[in-house]
Amino acid sequence: MNISDLMKKLEEFYPLNTQMSWDNSGLQIGDLNSDVKKVHICLDIEEFQINRAIEYGCNTIITHHPLFMSGIKSIEKSGFYYKVIKKALDYKITILSYHTPFDTSVFGMKNFFLSEYAIGEIKNLAVEEGQNFGIVFDVQDVKIKEIIGILSKNFSKYGYDNPSNYMTLYGEDEKVIKRIGYLGGSGASFIDYAILNDVDLYLTGDIKYHDAQHAYRNGLSILDLTHGMSEIHFVDIMAKKISDIGLQVSKDYFTFDKLNIDL
DSSP states (O other), X not given: OBHHHHHHHHHTTSOGGGSOTTOOOEEEXXXXXXXXXXXXXXXXXXXXXXXXXXXXXXXXXXXXXXXXXXXXXXXXXXXXXXXXXXXXXXXXXEEEEOSHHHHHSTTTTTOXXXXXXXXXXXXXXXEXXXXXXXXXXXXXXXXXXXXXXXXXXXXXXXXXXXXXXXXXXXXXXXXXXXXXXXXXXXXXXXXXXXXXXXXXXXXEEOOOHHHHHHHHHTTOEEEEOOHHHHHTXXXXXXXHHHHHHTOEEEEOOOOTTSTTOOO
């Protein structure tokens, strides 16, 4: 199987024509005709991830966040892009990214483990550029502190030391909730959608002071999971898809919100 074949397989689940206008999913670096030996899955592309791919015998890397998101006007020898591009080319490594096509797909980010507690239908949180983002679902009456406990148990498997230390709750942990909203990554711009959907607790990342203030004034509690932790299940979901295709996989759960991480 070559890169082009692999991308055709992934197109069935994460079609690139569903990406947002500002996104840059798909091929980042590489040769569409090169054979795929083994695939390394991670959230972000960094030089150390290329080193790990080489160590694990992988010649293909799939990330969630694209390497190139905005125009690059120079590539200086000591800079990040030069080092990453050169190493990828030197070791003939292809880099693919599936960002918003993964976010909006029913086979992607929406498969957040907490939805297994849903009562009734799981609905979409919002529509942007014709694509559905996030999920909303009802649960049996439960206190926010109990949800935090369930989340902490789940996230510990991804190498987070005391996961609750990474979470920021804007609200009261004794509050009883009936409806949960979830959107991986930066979800502040979707707060009004959560309010319109009568969500009691909104799970997302990258919440700022005035975002929390706006939510509070509208009766919405927010649990900021950090950007990385709210999306880390991308690695497992994508790895399962690649494995099902018949390719060998390695996984890395590094995120930049982990504290005191050894690179």
